[in-house]
Every structure is written in structure tokens, then in C-alpha cells.
Amino acid sequence: MEEQILKILRAFRGITPDADFTARSRSIVAGAPQRRTIARIGFFDSMKLGTAMVLASVLLFVLVGGFSYFQLTNTASVAASSFDFEMLNAEARKIDIRIQLGEATYFNDSTQQMAAALNDVSETTTDEEIGALLDEIVL
Amino acid sequence: MKRILTTLLMTGIIAVPAAPAFAQALAQSTELENAKQAVVTKVAELQEAKGGDAELDKRLEALTSVVAFSIVETEDLIKKLEAFTSLSVEATELQNILLDELADLLLYQKDFFASLEDADLTLDDVKALAAQYKEWRDNAYTPHAQKAVEFVLVFQGAAIVKIGESRFKKIADDLRRLKSSKLINVDELRPLLEEAGQFLKNAIALQQEAADALLPDPIPLTLALNEEEIIEETGIAEEVSEAAPADEVSAPVEEIITIKGLITESVDNVKAAYGKFLAMSELVREMLNR
Numbered sequence: 469m470e471e472q473i474l475k476i477l478r479a480f481r482g483i484t485p486d487a488d489f490t491a492r493s494r495s496i497v498a499g500a501p502q503r504r505t506i507a508r509i510g511f512f513d514s515m516k517l518g519t520a521m522v523l524a525s526v527l528l529f530v531l532v533g534g535f536s537y538f539q540l541t542n543t544a545s546v547a548a549s550s551f552d553f554e555m556l557n558a559e560a561r562k563i564d565i566r567i568q569l570g571e572a573t574y575f576n577d578s579t580q581q582m583a584a585a586l587n588d589v590s591e592t593t594t595d596e597e598i599g600a601l602l603d604e605i606v607l
Numbered sequence: 608m609k610r611i612l613t614t615l616l617m618t619g620i621i622a623v624p625a626a627p628a629f630a631q632a633l634a635q636s637t638e639l640e641n642a643k644q645a646v647v648t649k650v651a652e653l654q655e656a657k658g659g660d661a662e663l664d665k666r667l668e669a670l671t672s673v674v675a676f677s678i679v680e681t682e683d684l685i686k687k688l689e690a691f692t693s694l695s696v697e698a699t700e701l702q703n704i705l706l707d708e709l710a711d712l713l714l715y716q717k718d719f720f721a722s723l724e725d726a727d728l729t730l731d732d733v734k735a736l737a738a739q740y741k742e743w744r745d746n747a748y749t750p751h752a753q754k755a756v757e758f759v760l761v762f763q764g765a766a767i768v769k770i771g772e773s774r775f776k777k778i779a780d781d782l783r784r785l786k787s788s789k790l791i792n793v794d795e796l797r798p799l800l801e802e803a804g805q806f807l808k809n810a811i812a813l814q815q816e817a818a819d820a821l822l823p824d825p826i827p828l829t830l831a832l833n834e835e836e837i838i839e840e841t842g843i844a845e846e847v848s849e850a851a852p853a854d855e856v857s858a859p860v861e862e863i864i865t866i867k868g869l870i871t872e873s874v875d876n877v878k879a880a881y882g883k884f885l886a887m888s889e890l891v892r893e894m895l896n897r
Contacts, residue, residue: 578643
């Protein structure tokens with residue numbers, strides 16, 4: 469097998485293009501438009517590299533900055549939700565109102581008022597009430 | 608903080624009944640206030656009419672206004688009592704007893720009111736009826752109504768303490784979330800939160816005492832907040848030192864002998880806790896502006 473391959477390769481050594489083919493190929497190559505490839509390729513290459521680096525830097529900045537912004541935003545929103553002064557103040561005031569409108573003081577006051585009113589209507593006064601009135605006069 | 612939270616939980620759960628809606632309570636209070644004003648007006652008119660022809664009418668009108676007020680007051684109490692739901696068994700039992708008593712009192716007053724429409728009443732009749740009604744109010748109405756008032760107070764107070772607890776928990780949760788924030792120094796806020804927790808602990812203790820005084824058998828108070836849940840969610844319990852005792856607001860309990868006094872003191876402690884929350888709010892605002 470190897471000998472056959474070597475035999476074929478030895479035979480190819482002697483193959484040469486004919487003159488017409490050579491001339492035709494030469495004219496095609498000489499007539500093709502010349503490209504200044506070496507300088508432009510180098511410039512674009514450097515542009516691509518530079519752009520890539522800039523974009524990577526921007527992306528990195530955005531990521532870091534965005535994270536910081538996210539942290540800031542998150543902190544601010546948490547602070548706003550729990551520590552909102554007006555909201556806390558309103559809640560505290562509501563508690564105050566609730567207990568002021570509550571029962572105990574109102575009931576005690578109204579009990580005394582109704583007792584006094586009924587005294588007026590019935591024109592009667594209990595010994596205790598007379599005692600209290602006398603105390604007021606004496607003191 | 609851990610000790611405070613533990614104590615808060617060990618003192619028990621506040622039964623958080625569905626308290627009457629704030630707007631409804633406000634409307635009822637307006638009706639009550641109007642009825643009271645009517646009494647004041649009629650009594651003033653009576654003073655002017657004494658000795659004259661109109662005295663009988665004015666005296667009757669004054670008596671009628673007092674009974675009318677009393678009816679509104681009783682109905683108001685019944686509505687407020689009925690609004691409490693999700694109570695413990697003992698509390699529900701007492702609630703039902705009070706409602707039955709108030710229903711009887713209401714019936715008596717309505718019958719009494721109807722009797723005032725009798726056209727043949729004389730001046731002496733009106734005076735006698737007024738005296739009779741006063742005696743009934745003093746001996747029958749007021750003691751039972753007072754109990755109902757105290758019941759409402761205790762559970763309104765419980766609802767208020769619950770509001771404070773919920774706010775405390777939310778703030779504790781948010782402090783945990785802000786722990787890693789570079790803008791908020793949680794260490795500066797923590798002492799204020801501890802003080803707020805101490806005030807709430809006082810409020811709960813006073814609430815418990817009021818509930819014990821109200822109900823024949825003491826009911827255990829347990830917080831709706833789960834201890835492990837709080838410590839896990841806040842994540843700051845392990846690091847917190849013991850809180851300083853809050854001696855600014857709560858008076859020694861032995862000096863408070865009425866349910867009204869206990870509830871008032873309890874609510875004052877809740878308001879003091881809110882004072883600390885507001886101080887935290889100011890501090891956070893300063894930190895964010897630094």
C-alpha cells in the first residue's frame with residue numbers, strides 16, 4: 469500500500485501546468501482589483517478590540533452601579549414603608565382618638581349628668597348628694 | 608431583644624376580637640352626644656319654666672329626654688358588645704350574659720318611655736316617675752351597664768395593643784432587611800426598638816390584669832406572634848442586649864385598681880411605643896440624608 473502511494477506521488481512530481489493555463493491564470497490574477505487589506509484589517513481589528521473593551525467596561529459599570537442603585541432603592545423603599553413619619557403619626561393619633569371616644573369616661577360623665585337631670589325633674593336629692601353639696605359650700 | 612420578645616410571648620396571646628369599626632363607633636357616639644345635648648336643653652328649659660304654666664310639660668319633656676338618652680346609651684352598648692367576635696369561651700360567656708342583661712334593661716326603659724305618653728300625668732306624677740327612674744338607674748341600670756362598658760374597654764384595649772404589636776413586628780422585620788444596608792445603621796436603631804418592645808410588654812401586662820379583673824376565671828394571654836417566627840424573621844434577637852426598663856410611662860400596677868385605669872395605662876404604653884417608632888423614623892430620615 470505504501471509503495472503504491474509513493475509511486476503515485478513520484479508520478480505527480482513531474483506534472484507541470486501547460487503554458488496556456490499558466491498565462492491565463494497570470495492574467496486573471498494581475499487583472500483582479502487590488503485590496504489594501506493589510507492596514508484596514510489591522511484598523512478594524514483594533515477597533516473591534518477597543519469597542520469590546522469599552523463595552524465590557526460600560527457593562528461592568530452598569531452592573532456595579534446598578535447593584536448600588538438597587539441597594540439604595542431597596543433601602544429607601546424599606547425605609548419608606550416602615551418608617552414613614554406621617555403614617556406612624558396617623559396611627560398613633562388614631563389610637564388616641566379611639567380611646568378618647570371610648571366608653572369609660574363617657575359613661576361616667578353621662579351617669580352623673582343623668583342623675584343630676586333626674587334630680588331636677590323629681591326635685592329630690594339623696595343624702596349623699598346633699599352631703600357633697602354641703603361640703604362644697606363649707607370648703 | 609430576645610428576652611423582650613420571649614417575655615412578650617410568654618405573657619400570652621391577646622385575644623384579638625373583631626372590634627367595632629371605627630367609623631361605626633364614631634356614628635354611634637354622635638347619636639349619643641345628640642341625645643345628651645337634648646337632655647341639657649330640656650333641663651335648662653325646665654329651670655326657666657318652673658312655677659309657670661308650662662312647668663308640667665317641661666318637666667315631662669326633661670324626663671322623656673333622659674329616658675330617651677338612656678335608651679340610646681343602652682342600644683349603643685349592645686351594638687358595641689355584639690361587634691366583638693372570635694372571643695375565648697369565657698369571654699363569650701360573659702358577653703352573652705351582659706347582652707341578656709342589657710336586653711332586659713332596654714325592655715324596661717322602653718316600657719317606661721311608653722308610660723310617659725299617658726296624657727293624664729300630673730306634676731306630682733312626673734316627679735314621682737322621675738324619682739322612680741333615678742332609683743332604677745342607680746340600682747339596676749348603672750351596675751350592669753358599667754360591667755358592659757368595662758368589657759368593651761378591655762377588648763378595645765386589646766385591639767389597640769394588637770395594632771402596636773403588628774407595627775413592632777413590621778419594623779423589626781424591616782430592620783432585619785436593612786441589616787446589610789450601608790445607608791442605615793441598624794445598631795443605632797436597635798435601642799429604640801428595644802424600648803418600644805418594653806413599652807408593649809408593659810401594655811400587654813396591664814391588659815392581662817384588666818382582663819383578669821373582668822372575667823371570673825383568668826384567661827391566658829398569648830401573643831399572636833410566634834416566638835421562633837419573630838427571632839427567625841428579625842434575625843437580630845441573638846445579638847441584642849437586655850433592654851433597659853421603661854419607667855417613663857407605666858405606673859406601679861398596685862396603684863391602679865380600676866379596669867378603666869388599667870386600660871388607660873395600657874394604651875399609654877402603646878402610645879409610648881409609638882413615640883419610639885417615631886424617633887426611629889426621624890433617625891432613619893437623618894441617615895438617608897447623610
